[in-house]
Amino acid sequence: xxxxxxxxxxxxxxxxxxxxxxxxxxxxxxxxxxxxxxxxxxxxxxxxxxxxxxxxxxxxxxxxxxxxxxxxxxxxxxxxxxxxxxxxxxxxxxxxxxxxxxxxxxxxxxxxxxxxxxxxxxxxxxxxxxxxxxxxxxxxxxxxxxxxxxxxxxxxxxxxxxxxxxxxxxxxxxxxxxxxxxxxxxxxxxxxxxxxxxxxxxxxxxxxxxxxxxxxxxxxxxxxxxxxxxxxxxxxxxxxxxxxx
Amino acid sequence: xxxxxxxxxxxxxxxxxxxxxxxxxxxxxxxxxxxxxxxxxxxxxxxxxxxxxxxxxxxxxxxxxxxxxxxxxxxxxxxxxxxxxxxxxxxxxxxxxxxxxxxxxxxxxxxxxxxxxxxxxxxxxxxxxxxxxxxxxxxxxxxxxxxxxxxxxxxxxxxxxxxxxxxxxxxxxxxxxxxxxxxxxxxxxxxxxxxxxxxxxxxxxxxxxxxxxxxxxxxxxxxxxxxxxxxxxxxxxxxxxxxxxxxxxxxxxxxxxxxxxxxxxxxxxx
Numbered sequence: 001x002x003x004x005x006x007x008x009x010x011x012x013x014x015x016x017x018x019x020x021x022x023x024x025x026x027x028x029x030x031x032x033x034x035x036x037x038x039x040x041x042x043x044x045x046x047x048x049x050x051x052x053x054x055x056x057x058x059x060x061x062x063x064x065x066x067x068x069x070x071x072x073x074x075x076x077x078x079x080x081x082x083x084x085x086x087x088x089x090x091x092x093x094x095x096x097x098x099x100x101x102x103x104x105x106x107x108x109x110x111x112x113x114x115x116x117x118x119x120x121x122x123x124x125x126x127x128x129x130x131x132x133x134x135x136x137x138x139x140x141x142x143x144x145x146x147x148x149x150x151x152x153x154x155x156x157x158x159x160x161x162x163x164x165x166x167x168x169x170x171x172x173x174x175x176x177x178x179x180x181x182x183x184x185x186x187x188x189x190x191x192x193x194x195x196x197x198x199x200x201x202x203x204x205x206x207x208x209x210x211x212x213x214x215x216x217x218x219x220x221x222x223x224x225x226x227x228x229x230x231x232x233x234x235x236x237x238x239x240x241x242x243x244x245x
Numbered sequence: 246x247x248x249x250x251x252x253x254x255x256x257x258x259x260x261x262x263x264x265x266x267x268x269x270x271x272x273x274x275x276x277x278x279x280x281x282x283x284x285x286x287x288x289x290x291x292x293x294x295x296x297x298x299x300x301x302x303x304x305x306x307x308x309x310x311x312x313x314x315x316x317x318x319x320x321x322x323x324x325x326x327x328x329x330x331x332x333x334x335x336x337x338x339x340x341x342x343x344x345x346x347x348x349x350x351x352x353x354x355x356x357x358x359x360x361x362x363x364x365x366x367x368x369x370x371x372x373x374x375x376x377x378x379x380x381x382x383x384x385x386x387x388x389x390x391x392x393x394x395x396x397x398x399x400x401x402x403x404x405x406x407x408x409x410x411x412x413x414x415x416x417x418x419x420x421x422x423x424x425x426x427x428x429x430x431x432x433x434x435x436x437x438x439x440x441x442x443x444x445x446x447x448x449x450x451x452x453x454x455x456x457x458x459x460x461x462x463x464x465x466x467x468x469x470x471x472x473x474x475x476x477x478x479x480x481x482x483x484x485x486x487x488x489x490x491x492x493x494x495x496x497x498x499x500x501x502x503x504x505x506x507x508x509x510x511x512x513x514x515x
Contacts, residue, residue: 096348103345103480107462110482187477197484201464203477204360212474212494216487 008182011168018178019048026162026174026222031143031233033150039126041151043233047139048176051131054143056151059121067122073115074122077106079140081129101137102127108141108161108190108200114154123153134177135163138188141200142226146233157192158230159199162222164189164215166207171214173222185211189219193227256444256459263447269455270299275496277439277451280399280504284407284511292408292430294511296400299453300390302334305382305400307408309430311371311420312379322369323379326355328386328397335389353478354384354397354438357467360476361436364405368431372415380405380430391457394465398438399508405430406512434470435508437501441466441493443485448493450500464490466497470505474498 010018017023027048036042039055046052062068079102083092094102105127115123125147127140138161145159165175166185175186185205191198198216207215259269268274278299287293290306312323328351330338343351358364369378382404384397412426442452442460452460462481469475474494479485485493 096352099345099348100352103349104478107480107482108484111484192484195484196486198479198487198490199484201477201479201485201490203474204356206360206362206469206473206475208473209494209498213491216490220487 008178010179010182011170017167017172019176023170023172024218024221026225027176029226029229031146031229033146033233033237039147039151041147041149041153043143043146043150045139045143045146047135047142048174049131049133050129050136050139052136052140052143053128053130054140054147055126056123056144056147056153057126058123058151059115059118059153060124062120062122068120070119071116073118073120075106075110075113075115075125076122077102077109077125077127077144079105079127079129079137081132081136085129085132101140104200104202105137105141105144108159109144109148111197111199112145112155112157112159112192113148114156117154123148123151134180135175135188137161137200138163138190141190142230146230149234150237157194158227159190159192160223160227160230161188161190161200162219162226163187164219164222166205166211166215171211171218173218185215187215187219189216189223191220191223193224252458255455259456259459260445263444263449268449270453274447275450275500277500277504278453280507282399282403282507282511284403284514290404291410292404292406294400294403294407296396296403298392298396298399298451300388301386301393301396302388303384303386303393303396303400305384305397305404307404308381308383309408309410310379310381311376311413314370314374314377319374320370321366322364322377324359324364324366324382325379326358326382326384326401327351328354328384328393330386330389330393334386338389349478349480350393350397351384353394353465353476354401356478357398357436357438357465357476358382358401358405361434361467361469363402363432363434363436365431365433369410371413371420375418376413376415376420378410378413380408380410389454391452391454392440394440395438395451398436398467399504402436402508403511406432406435406508432512435505435512436467436469436475437504437508438465438467439497439500439504440464441496443481443483443489448489448496450496464493466494468498468501472498472502
């Protein structure tokens with residue numbers, strides 16, 4: 001994708017982006033912990049126009065049985081987009097893109113969860129994208145961390161995620177759908193803020209070595225903003241909304 | 246996959262060696278295995294390459310044929326790159342639809358070449374919005390010894406560099422081959438993918454199968470001829486520090502430029 005010519009002004013002379021944001025400003029983010037009755041843990045995130053629901057089950061029995069591990073519990077992640085989540089109806093069957101994203105999100109969460117106390121079990125994370133608008137994997141990963149914490153899964157740290165990118169030759173925080181389509185680069189980052197570890201990193205688009213470094217730094221700043229909201233979501237659920245951070 | 250006792254022993258041996266700055270096959274930490282590129286291995290394809298990276302072997306065939314453009318990309322040709330593990334490449338490979346690992350492999354290899362804009366797709370248009378030229382690079386893995394990301398990327402890049410594209414004209418809206426008008430595929434840059442593994446606190450370049458089995462995390466970074474970074478993918482069940490990620494970027498540029506020289510010879514020999 002990318003590189004398509006369009007009338008869209010991605011960055012005006014005042015440094016304002018196509019949706020009115022500054023270069024270092026993320027979209028509106030709302031995270032809610034809990035909400036689902038049957039899931040052991042759940043979370044809902046609105047990240048700009050993305051709307052994503054995450055449910056966590058487990059630790060529970062593993063089916064099919066051969067997947068179980070006698071040394072540790074296993075983590076399984078399914079990222080799925082609803083047919084109505086994008087402008088043109090999406091085939092409901094899992095696409096290759098969804099299978100890849102499921103895998104990278106799983107590998108981004110894996111360093112955070114401690115499952116060796118639950119051998120022969122599985123923790124299942126179901127991510128349902130109700131509405132997509134660029135940056136779903138980051139929003140989904142951020143919500144999945146909250147849902148895992150809500151399910152009481154022991155964790156070393158939260159995983160917060162945000163993308164950085166290059167738009168109109170400028171490094172910007174939190175690339176939206178238009179910027180992803182017409183911009184020059186998109187770099188989703190997942191980050192454990194206390195352990196200072198990057199657990200998800202992808203990039204498409206051309207960056208100089210300096211821009212590459214700047215993008216990582218910018219993305220991590222975004223992850224820290226998301227992290228505060230993740231903590232607030234859990235705090236609001238378990239300690240009442242009176243306790244501001 | 247659950248780790249066996251053999252894996253545990255292997256891992257501790259590999260780690261012990263790394264503490265002394267050594268690798269299990271005697272390479273330096275930032276040393277790739279020998280890369281052998283044989284082009285035009287499949288004369289019936291428009292371009293092809295058989296690549297051996299250590300004991301990982303990949304055959305890539307490029308087919309070039311007229312196709313309908315994507316609806317929103319009527320002024321661009323099509324590029325698609327795939328990767329598949331043949332059942333004869335390893336005893337654990339089963340036939341059937343690809344699993345997440347193979348899907349990721351194919352998508353990462355495709356993304357590296359696509360995002361570098363290696364092929365100038367705007368030159369592959371027969372008639373705007375009606376008919377364009379499609380370049381299909383299909384990788385098949387015939388022998389496995391780790392790091393298929395780079396082996397497939399080099400095979401696809403070499404195969405594309407060795408390709409000749411036929412010429413088509415539109416007659417009554419049907420693309421018709423113009424005989425004897427072959428030309429090189431329009432190339433703008435040579436992307437090189439470099440995959441690094443993280444074992445403990447050590448970063449190793451081009452992990453072999455033993456290292457691949459035990460490594461904690463990996464990162465694949467693709468650079469272009471200008472020394473820019475154009476694609477990246479982290480994988481595996483651990484993370485990287487910011488410093489490690491930046492260092493991996495530097496390593497990928499350094500190692501990438503060496504391998505690019507090798508790929509350039511393919512272009513010149515064509």
